[in-house]
Amino acid sequence: MTEVLRLELPLWQVPLLLLLPLVLLGMAIYALRRSLRQRSVPGEEPDWSVPSLEEAAGHSLFHRWEVRCKLVSLLLYAFAVASLQQLGPALAALGLSLLALLLARTPLPRALMRLLALSGFLTMFMIVMPLSAALRPGDTLVVFAGLEWLEFNLRGLQLAATIAAKGAAIALLSEPLLATAPLPVTLQGLSRLGAPEMVGQMVLLSHRYLHVFRQEALRMAGGMQVRGFRKRTDLPTFHAVANFLGMLFVRSFERTERVFEAMQARGYQGRMPAPLATSLRSTDWLLGGVWLLLGLLLVIFDRWVG
Amino acid sequence: MHISDGVLPTSVAVGSFAASALLLAWSARRTRSEELPKVAVVSAAFFVASLIQVPFGPTSVHLLIPGLAGALLGSSAFLAIALGLLLQSFLFQFGGLTALGANALMMGLPALLCGLLFQTFKGKTRQRKMWVGGLAGGLGTALAALMLAALLASGGEDFLGVAKIALLAHIPVTLVEALVSAMTIGFLARVKPELLEPAYLKHPPVHHD
Numbered sequence: 268m269t270e271v272l273r274l275e276l277p278l279w280q281v282p283l284l285l286l287l288p289l290v291l292l293g294m295a296i297y298a299l300r301r302s303l304r305q306r307s308v309p310g311e312e313p314d315w316s317v318p319s320l321e322e323a324a325g326h327s328l329f330h331r332w333e334v335r336c337k338l339v340s341l342l343l344y345a346f347a348v349a350s351l352q353q354l355g356p357a358l359a360a361l362g363l364s365l366l367a368l369l370l371a372r373t374p375l376p377r378a379l380m381r382l383l384a385l386s387g388f389l390t391m392f393m394i395v396m397p398l399s400a401a402l403r404p405g406d407t408l409v410v411f412a413g414l415e416w417l418e419f420n421l422r423g424l425q426l427a428a429t430i431a432a433k434g435a436a437i438a439l440l441s442e443p444l445l446a447t448a449p450l451p452v453t454l455q456g457l458s459r460l461g462a463p464e465m466v467g468q469m470v471l472l473s474h475r476y477l478h479v480f481r482q483e484a485l486r487m488a489g490g491m492q493v494r495g496f497r498k499r500t501d502l503p504t505f506h507a508v509a510n511f512l513g514m515l516f517v518r519s520f521e522r523t524e525r526v527f528e529a530m531q532a533r534g535y536q537g538r539m540p541a542p543l544a545t546s547l548r549s550t551d552w553l554l555g556g557v558w559l560l561l562g563l564l565l566v567i568f569d570r571w572v573g
Numbered sequence: 574m575h576i577s578d579g580v581l582p583t584s585v586a587v588g589s590f591a592a593s594a595l596l597l598a599w600s601a602r603r604t605r606s607e608e609l610p611k612v613a614v615v616s617a618a619f620f621v622a623s624l625i626q627v628p629f630g631p632t633s634v635h636l637l638i639p640g641l642a643g644a645l646l647g648s649s650a651f652l653a654i655a656l657g658l659l660l661q662s663f664l665f666q667f668g669g670l671t672a673l674g675a676n677a678l679m680m681g682l683p684a685l686l687c688g689l690l691f692q693t694f695k696g697k698t699r700q701r702k703m704w705v706g707g708l709a710g711g712l713g714t715a716l717a718a719l720m721l722a723a724l725l726a727s728g729g730e731d732f733l734g735v736a737k738i739a740l741l742a743h744i745p746v747t748l749v750e751a752l753v754s755a756m757t758i759g760f761l762a763r764v765k766p767e768l769l770e771p772a773y774l775k776h777p778p779v780h781h782d
Binding site: 342345346348349350351357380381382384385388389391392395396398399400401423426429430432433434436437438441444445450463465466468469470472473474476477479480481484498499500502504505506508509510511512513514515516517519520523524526527 | 575576577578579580581583586587597598601606607609610611612613614616617618620621622624625626627628629633636638641645652656657659660662663665666667669670671672729730731733734735737738739749752753754755756757759760761764765768
């Protein structure tokens with residue numbers, strides 16, 4: 268196979284092969300977004316729009332796994348998945364991530380949120396790649412009679428699908444990786460692994476402020492709406508957004524300064540006193556070994572197929 | 574727009590992780606402990622700003638604020654942005670775990686550059702600060718878009734189309750960002766001018782209660 272294969276399809280197949288998948292994809296994303304929004308509307312329900320990583324009750328395999336071991340082996344595994352180049356192994360990785368998600372038993376809406384966040388970027392790939400992939404010997408081009416200028420490269424589509432599968436696999440894996448321990452524990456694990464302790468402290472601080480800020484931003488936005496502000500594409504709107512942002516900065520700086528002074532007055536010296544009980548048991552090592560082996564197998568499978 | 578997992582070639586992903594780690598260490602060393610909460614504020618604001626939608630014709634864009642972060646924090650901006658991205662990836666999946674290094678480079682380097690630009694040329698008057706701030710804001714986004722395109726294009730000629738689209742999609746964002754940055758800087762220059770001075774970050778004012 269060194270020639271470029273041209274598959275010519277009749278025009279009536281355009282709606283079937285082109286428009287239908289797009290419409291289905293759009294509907295799926297819309298339905299997902301709607302169901303997540305509805306879930307967060309009632310007052311008592313947790314607000315998933317800024318998902319908290321702190322509530323991590325559970326007794327799954329992933330919850331009991333020692334945090335350093337979990338971080339190292341799952342991150343290495345994620346890199347192994349990211350390096351895959353064929354569709355088959357990438358789909359296998361996606362299946363493994365689903366399995367891990369089931370084992371970890373973390374709340375499903377959060378995993379869906381992650382997929383939703385990915386969908387925009389990946390949809391762009393799915394649409395652009397078949398049209399723009401470089402032509403190589405052995406490629407298959409699909410053209411529709413009457414629309415000859417529109418050439419779909421099947422290899423491009425396959426490449427985009429591989430990327431989407433890898434992205435979704437790693438996104439789903441971050442739930443078992445990050446949501447099965449409280450955020451401070453995960454960060455302490457990171458600093459035990461050599462990350463500067465200050466980075467962990469900063470992430471904790473920002474994580475706290477994040478919720479404060481969002482509340483503040485929502486309150487300010489509500490105030491603007493009540494006063495009759497509607498967003499348009501004009502200079503006054505930009506001005507209002509800029510003042511909004513500036514006010515957010517000013518208020519947050521002042522508030523943070525007060526909080527930090529209060530923390531220092533109570534003896535804060537750059538670390539929270541929270542001892543982390545760590546003992547690596549043999550099951551931790553075993554679990555880590557299993558994931559690394561899985562990653563290695565995926566890479567071998569990938570090279571063998573390719 | 575953040576790069577998701579599995580897009581970049583492994584060598585690029587690992588290499589940018591190493592480069593970001595070095596820059597992060599440098600940026601963290603230049604940040605004194607009194608400034609930590611301020612850096613945390615900008616990280617969190619970086620996060621909240623990406624939730625603000627600004628209408629642009631029929632679509633809407635969200636702000637990226639690498640230029641503003643640079644103008645406010647100087648050399649600590651890289652730290653703030655890397656932390657903001659870490660949280661965005663952990664919480665929202667905006668940007669993949671394995672692409673964290675690449676995303677930090679893409680946003681952090683323009684922030685450092687624009688911070689330098691702003692602090693060097695900001696001058697004394699509010700008018701001038703607005704002009705330079707707008708320039709820094711627009712340039713920050715434009716540079717981030719260029720780096721995004723370059724990183725995407727590192728995947729080979731198959732990715733050139735995606736890189737071009739990503740670049741084009743950032744043109745409206747750059748325009749909006751330049752305008753909004755200029756006005757935000759103008760607002761801060763009027764309301765709390767000491768925020769724009771690096772001296773404020775180095776020697777916070779002493780409160781006597």
